[in-house]
Amino acid sequence: MASRLPFSSDRLFTIIFIVGLCVSATTASAGSSPPIGRFSLHEKNGRPCFLLDLSATCHVQYEKTDGTPATVSYPVPTYSQATGYCATEQYDPHASSIQLHFGDPFPTRGFNGTFALILNFQRDAPVMTHFWLNEVVSVHTLSPELFPDAKFPNKYVNTYSFGTYLSTSAFQSPRSYLCKRDKLFLLDQYVSEPPTNVTIHYIHVQPFEVQREGRFSQTEECPQDFLSTEEPPSTTTGPYTTDTPVIPVGHFVLHDDKGQACLLANFGAMFRVEYELTQGISRNATYVLPENCTLSGSCEEKIVHVTLSFDTAFNLSASFSSDGKAFKLVSLSVGYVRSSDHFPDAMYPDTSSIEELSNLTLMETDAGKSYLCKEPEVIKIGSNVTLEVLELQIQPFGVKNGSFGEANECNKDNSSTIAPPPTNASFTIVPASSLLPTNRTHTTVMPTLPPPVGPTEPLQGNYTVYDSEGKVCLLADMGLQFRINYTQQNGQIATGVVNVPVDSEVSGKCSESHTSLTLAFYDGTFNLTVSFALHEKDGDSNTYQWKGIYLLFVEVPSIFPGTQQANKPRLISNTSLDLLTTSAGKSYKCNADENVTVTKDMAILVRRVHVQPFGVESGQFSASEECAQDSNGPVDEIAIIVVGVVLFIVALCIAVIGVVGKRREKRMYIPLPSLLD
Incomplete structure (x- = not known):
């Protein structure tokens, strides 16, 4: 009688699983995406805290015994076991992770399982309204059943990649992220193993602030889902597209503090901005200066700044200087956001940039006259922006009776064009009278960027944040000034001084234990968030404090002259501050200046502060606790x-x-x- 070989249930499970993977892999290779699995994580009380719908395929490369490479592809099964953690105040409020284990009857053993796919998410601090996938990890064992002739059978391998993937925009309420287009992740960073690639075919994820009912919040869909399947236009014929835009020639008037016209301008402008696509090639976004843009700026005796803003995400700024005898254009800048409308399929969607030219000597004209140039002038600004200006007449000084002075016409052979116009570019010029009344005027508001002069004293702003029900949840009256260290081109450390304008765009977020105030100013070039936290002791809320500061800004030369990182984004943050400690239910008040070192590169001056981030009743400050400086004085x-x-x-x-x-x-x-x- 033949003896029976021992055969464990674990072994049977593994064989069945491997067979299933092989069948699934064969189906996937036939061109269809694997089915979508639904996974979730829950808090100890059973409340859902992480939602994920996912269809993905892992492509594992390995070395065979003869030294040749091979690849095995398998899908992530819909029956995978989900483990991980959600963001918590006790552990980490800014991170969450989901780990999908499969091919192992004991998924609780974590990374010792046969296969696993781990997705780690982060969100911004301290506002926590924007999240992204920052790490993808693949875990597998080179089992002979699935990896035939492997040189290292049953070897445990994990590969991973760091980055900013599947990123949402910043919103003031919870969002989920959805993408139906294939996204390939190359997992080969910092490991000596052959690379593992993961293709995510479909993902709908919400790793933070899940609703009690366990449903996805309002969805933000990836830009790729709105694109056609056609290939982008070829750029082999030159760096410009062959679009034929209509360029309106507008008439603009800037007024000084007394209401008198101090700058007149007639011109049309077209922007060509080169940007990277997700496919690894470049394309040009082309758009024009619209007739309904917003004019802002400032007029002084020796310098004039003017900015034209439009679509809430674009601007054109210019500065002129005068010695009393003549004036000239000394700087130009173009700011833009890579929106999906103007920058389809951008590699870095919804990010902003500012390109600037400084130390210019263009359009030199005698005082009291205007500069006139009918010929198109093409100016290359920074590395990515080409500005085409046409039908230009401008006078930034000595305007009398609201009319242009005698015209100083440009010399066509000696024009201010500092970049050759594209040979295949064409456009249509529309007269100003067909779009705008000739007496169109604009009111003067705060300039887009502060003039490059010595800092003034910060003014006290009055800021209010409302909760989701429209009730006041934070009040803050204060003046703020930043002193930021930066590196100049000569390697020296200098300091840029920035005052927060009183008319900054105000937003924020309120909860029972955390409140934040966000101030955006200079057309989004600076974005400041301060956060407050409520501290409990023995079950009672005793005090609150200013705990965090988060400043995202661009090193524009007008504020950081001679900077080594011109027009580059920069982030300074500190989430472990301990400032303005106040008893719960009261407001904090201090008339004395408070100087705070945020990091080694930034200090902040807080002037005449009166703040209450919790327990605001009827939209009014509660009884105040005065700072030690005021009470001791x-x-x-x-x-x-x-x-x-x-x-x-x-x-x-x-x-x-x-x-x-x-x-x-x-x-x-x-x-x-x-x-x-």
Whole structure:
């Protein structure tokens, strides 16, 4: 009688699983995506905290015994076991992770399983309204059943990749992320193993702030889902597209503080911005300066700044200087956001950039005259922007009666064109009268960027944040000034000074234990968020504090002259501050200046602060707790006065006693003969 070989249930499970993977892999290779699995994580109380719908395929490369490479592809099964963790205040409020284990009857063993796919997510701090996939990890064992003739059978391997993937935009309420287009991840960073690639065919994910009902919140869909399947236009004929845009020639007027016209301009402008595509090639976005753009700026005796903003995401800025005898254009900048409308399929969607030219000497014109140039002028700004200006007439100084002065026409052979116009570019010029009334004017508002002069004192702004029900949840009256260290082109460390404008765009977020205030200013070039936290002791909320600061900005040369990182984005943050400690239910008030070192590269001046981030009743400040500087100041002054008065009285008493004593001496020691006389 033949003996039976031992056969464990674990072994049977593994064989069945491997067969299933092979069948699934064959199906996937036939061109169809694997089915979508639904996974979730829950808190200890059963409430869902992580939602994921996923269809993905792993492509594992391995080395065979003969030294040749091979690849095995298998899908992530819909029955995978999901483990991981959600963002918590106790652990990490900014990170969450989901680990999909499959091919192992004991998934609780974690990375010791046969296969696993791990997706780690992060969100911004301290506002926590924007999240992204920052790490993808593949775990597998080179089992002979699935990896035939492997040189290292049953070897445990994990590969991973870091980055900013599947990124959402910043919103003030919870969002989920959806993408139906294939996304390939190359997992070969910092490991000596052959690379593993993961293709995500479909993903709908919400790793933070899941609703109690366990449903996805409002969805933000990836830009790729809105693109056609056609290939992008070829750029082999040149760096420009062959579109034929209509360029309106507008008439713009800038007024000074007295309401008088201080700058006149007629011109049309077209922008060509080169950007990278997700396919690894470049394309040009082409758009024009619209007739309904917003004019802002400032006029001074020797310098004029003007900015034209449009579509909430684009601007054109120029600065002119004058020595009283003539004026000239000294700087130009173009700011833009890579929106899906204007920058389809961008590799870095919804990111912003500013390109700038400084130290220019263009359009030189005698004082009291205007500069006129009918010929198109093409200017290359930075590395990616080409600006075409046409039908230009401008006068930034000496405007009288709201009319242009005598025209100083440009010399076609000596024009200010500093980049050759594209040979295949064409456009249509539309007269201003067909779009705009000739008397169109604009009111003067705050300039897009502060002028490059010495810093002024910060003004006290009044900022209010509302909760989801429209009630006031944060009040803040304060002046803010930043002193930011930066590196100049000569390697020296310099300091840029920035005052937060009182008309900054205000937003924020409120919860029971965390509140934030966000101020965006200079057309989004600066974005500041300060966060407050409520601290509990023995179950009671005792105090709150200013805990975090998060400043995202661009090193524009007008604020950071000579910077080594011109127009590059920069982030400075500190989430472990301990400022403005106040009893719960009260507001914090301090008239004295408070200077705070945020990091080694940034300090902040807080002036005349009155803030309440929790417990705001009826939209009004509660009773205030004064800072030590304010409460000690009057006491010290009184003490000095009292001590001075006491010392004066003591000195006066000593003087009186001295005088009286001397008189007694004289009476006691009168010479005897004089008494006998």
